[in-house]
Amino acid sequence: MGIVSPDQLEKMAQVARKYKVETLKITTGQHLKMLGANPDDLPLIMEELGGSLPSAPAHAKIGMHNVQACAGSPLCSFAKGDTLEMGKKIQNVFADLAVPGKVKVAVSGCAFNCCEGYVRDLGLFAKKSGWTLIFGGNAAGRPRIGDVIADKLSDEAVIELVGKCLGYYCDNAKKGERSGHLVARLGVDSLLQAIK
Numbered sequence: 191m192g193i194v195s196p197d198q199l200e201k202m203a204q205v206a207r208k209y210k211v212e213t214l215k216i217t218t219g220q221h222l223k224m225l226g227a228n229p230d231d232l233p234l235i236m237e238e239l240g241g242s243l244p245s246a247p248a249h250a251k252i253g254m255h256n257v258q259a260c261a262g263s264p265l266c267s268f269a270k271g272d273t274l275e276m277g278k279k280i281q282n283v284f285a286d287l288a289v290p291g292k293v294k295v296a297v298s299g300c301a302f303n304c305c306e307g308y309v310r311d312l313g314l315f316a317k318k319s320g321w322t323l324i325f326g327g328n329a330a331g332r333p334r335i336g337d338v339i340a341d342k343l344s345d346e347a348v349i350e351l352v353g354k355c356l357g358y359y360c361d362n363a364k365k366g367e368r369s370g371h372l373v374a375r376l377g378v379d380s381l382l383q384a385i386k
């Protein structure tokens with residue numbers, strides 16, 4: 191969710207200098223790229239940063255990707271909800287779920303939707319009355335605007351409904367099929383019926 195402490199930033203800068211990495215890039219997928227790093231140094235770099243090398247490139251990962259969340263309240267004056275807290279809850283509950291394809295999640299604090307939840311597999315945005323949940327959006331080669339599944343949701347109701355939507359996805363999607371393609375294939379009524 192783009193959260194990093196000053197200590198972590200300093201550590202990253204130290205390691206980058208040590209291994210002669212000239213440019214760091216924070217990606218839209220919430221990854222940190224070390225551009226120009228010597229591939230032979232990567233295990234050492236990751237060891238010094240306290241992480242491990244990913245088993246596959248980020249764009250190829252099957253499963254839930256890092257949750258994107260805007261600043262939300264109290265950091266943005268437009269915010270109607272605590273996006274970082276909600277993002278954390280979703281990540282904690284669903285990050286290890288075995289799903290058929292990529293699942294991208296975006297949590298925005300208001301209807302401006304800075305995290306573009308309408309074109310993510312799962313999108314959330316907050317209003318005064320609660321959260322709105324969108325499912326089946328996609329911004330890739332075959333773009334699709336997701337369907338609003340429910341609104342005026344409490345935090346607890348969001349977690350329950352996200353679980354039901356992901357359950358439907360697991361039960362019905364072909365291997366590698368994105369949520370948007372699934373909903374386009376079976377129709378949103380099939381989803382709404384299943385999660386009632």
Ligand code: SF4
Nearest residue numbers: 260266269299300304
């Ligand atoms: S979506 Fe709303 S709350 Fe979030 S950063 Fe954008 S304007 Fe602020």
